[in-house]
Amino acid sequence: MADMFSLITFLGLLLAPLACSQDIAETLCGQYGVYSAEPYLYNNNAWNEISNSVEGAFHPFYTLWKWTSEPPVVHGFPDIELKTDLLPLQVSSLHALNVSASWSLKPVSLIPGASADPNTQPDADALQANGIQCNVALDMFADANAEASQTPAKQKYEIMVWHARFGAAAVPIGWTSGAVATITIGGSDYSLYTGTNSNGQTVLTWLANETVTDFSFDVAPLMGFLVDQQHLPSDVYLGTIQFGSETFYADNQMNFSVSAFSACHWESP
Known part of the structure; x- marks a missing residue:
């Protein structure tokens, strides 16, 4: 069956020269639509026929997507990517990597005015339906x-922190082997899964035990744990940092929205 493709990303940009302000809408269409607004890079990043913050303004964005092919597989990763001259950086030199974000997810057809928090009703039932x-x-x-x-x-290593998963297909690599460790971050437990993907990359995934829609934490201790447990060499370079959603399947159009994001990191003195 031919794949049903639909993925469009919208950016709400606010420019404020002197006392004037102007709202500008930027729309990304197509497989690899991209928009740069320093220090962020916004990507549609769709495939399978189918940004950044050290200093600078973040522009809220949302993505509309729908995939109906069977069996469900990853079709895209609409995301925001950190772009900074401080990367790449050796993991052994990483003193702190503070990341925070707020996001929501809902069917486009959700009752107008209803919360888009997937932890609440009627959104939770609508997503499942x-x-x-x-x-x-x-x-x-x-x-x-x-x-x-x-x-x-x-890259040899992919390190992921999953703040939510929906559906049976959305499981981390190494899922069937079980978690190898669990730690607490910001009051939520994250379990570690390890394995190798189809590209031959070693994938290390921290999966939250609940849906976390607002978070702010330091990723550096997670990296340190991976080094201490010999899952990750300390001399490798961290080169890419992205936040988004791996999209597999939905019967109808979904709205993934990121209302806040920041990522700041420092080298060890």
């Missing part, structure tokens, strides 16, 4: 080679 399969994740890549750490599909 539409058969949604996706995750919401911080996605990072590292490699022993600094240049390769920023080259898609060339």
Whole structure:
């Protein structure tokens, strides 16, 4: 069956020269639509026929998507990516990586005015009724080679922090083998799964035991744990940091919205 494709990303940009302000709408269409607004990079990042903050303004965005092919597989990762001259950075030199975000997810058909928080009703039931399969994740890549750490599909290591998963298809690599560790971050437990993907990359995934729609935490201790447990070498370079949603399947159009995001990191003194 031919894949049903639908993925469009919208950015709400607010420009305020002097005393004047102007709202500008930016729409990304197509497989690899991209928009740069320093220090952020916004990506449609769709495939399977189918940004950034050290200093600078974040522009809220939302993505409309729908995939109906069977069996459900990852079709895209609409995301915001951190772009900074401080990357790539050796993990051994990472003193702190503070990341925060607020996001929501709902069917486009949800009752007007209803909360888009997937932890609340009627949104939770509406998502389930539409058969949604996706995750919401911080996605990072590292490699022993600094240049390769920023080259898609060339990195040796993928480190993910899943803040939510929906549907049976959206499970981390290594799911069937079970979690190898669990730690607490910001009051929520995150379990670690490990495995190798189809690109030959080692994938290390921290999965929250609940849906976390608002978070603010330091990723550096997670990296330190992976190094201490010999899952990740300390001399690899962290080159790519993204936040978005891996989209698998939905009967009808979904709205993934990011209302706040920041990522700040520092090297060890």
